[in-house]
Amino acid sequence: MYRYVAFLRGVMPANARMSDLVACFVTAGFSNVKSVLGSGNVVFAARELSESAVERKAEKAMSECLSRSFYTIARATHALEDLLARDPFAAFKLAPGAKRVVSFLREEPSKKLLLPMERDGARVLAVVGREILTAYQPSPRGPVFMELLKELFGEQLTTRTWDTLKKVAAAATPASGGKPGPRGKTRHAGQ
Numbered sequence: 001m002y003r004y005v006a007f008l009r010g011v012m013p014a015n016a017r018m019s020d021l022v023a024c025f026v027t028a029g030f031s032n033v034k035s036v037l038g039s040g041n042v043v044f045a046a047r048e049l050s051e052s053a054v055e056r057k058a059e060k061a062m063s064e065c066l067s068r069s070f071y072t073i074a075r076a077t078h079a080l081e082d083l084l085a086r087d088p089f090a091a092f093k094l095a096p097g098a099k100r101v102v103s104f105l106r107e108e109p110s111k112k113l114l115l116p117m118e119r120d121g122a123r124v125l126a127v128v129g130r131e132i133l134t135a136y137q138p139s140p141r142g143p144v145f146m147e148l149l150k151e152l153f154g155e156q157l158t159t160r161t162w163d164t165l166k167k168v169a170a171a172a173t174p175a176s177g178g179k180p181g182p183r184g185k186t187r188h189a190g191q
Helices: 018-027 050-065 079-086 145-151 162-171
Strands: 002-008 031-036 041-046 070-078 098-106 118-120 122-128 133-138 157-161
Touching: 002 050, 002 079, 002 118, 018 031, 018 041, 018 050, 018 122, 031 162, 041 162, 050 070, 050 122, 070 098, 070 145, 079 162, 098 162, 118 145, 122 145, 133 145, 157 162
Parallel strands: none
Antiparallel strands: 002 041, 002 070, 031 041, 098 133, 098 157, 118 122, 122 133
16 A cells, blocks of 8 residues: 545635545545645555546545545655655745745646746745745735736645645654555656
8 A cells, every 4th residue: 555645625624524525535445544634635545546546536536425526636645755855945045934835736837937936925936846836925915825826827736835744744654554655656647
């Protein structure tokens, strides 16, 4: 069995109970399923699957169990652990108190952007594979960075803070059941 993480777009306690999401993933045939925080992060074990197969299975199970689905982006846990270990934010000079966030895509963007790009204290720093690195300063205008991400990349992504990713990775460790993920064999969407 291998360990995976599913990041569900748009989940919050007001629109989905985490116990219901866990039940959907169990119904889909995943094991050692648990949610992390209340924002649509699910860690679980499964036989070796491509990330796109995990995404399809999870979305189908949610549709059947909840009569609705949340856009799902999956990663093998080793990919998340590698991202955290590399800390790609270290390459950028960030203002004290800047919030670091990572947005996940199913596929690498097809268009190249001139980055970093800044607007109202929000900086899209870089795209690293299928992850978008952003930093922002909290402001009364709210999450300006989300508007900028939507404008640049569309809505088919989901975003987590760096601190949330650390918590998800800790919850997905092999000690909780299963290998970290099919290292070197992770297939991306469309493969």
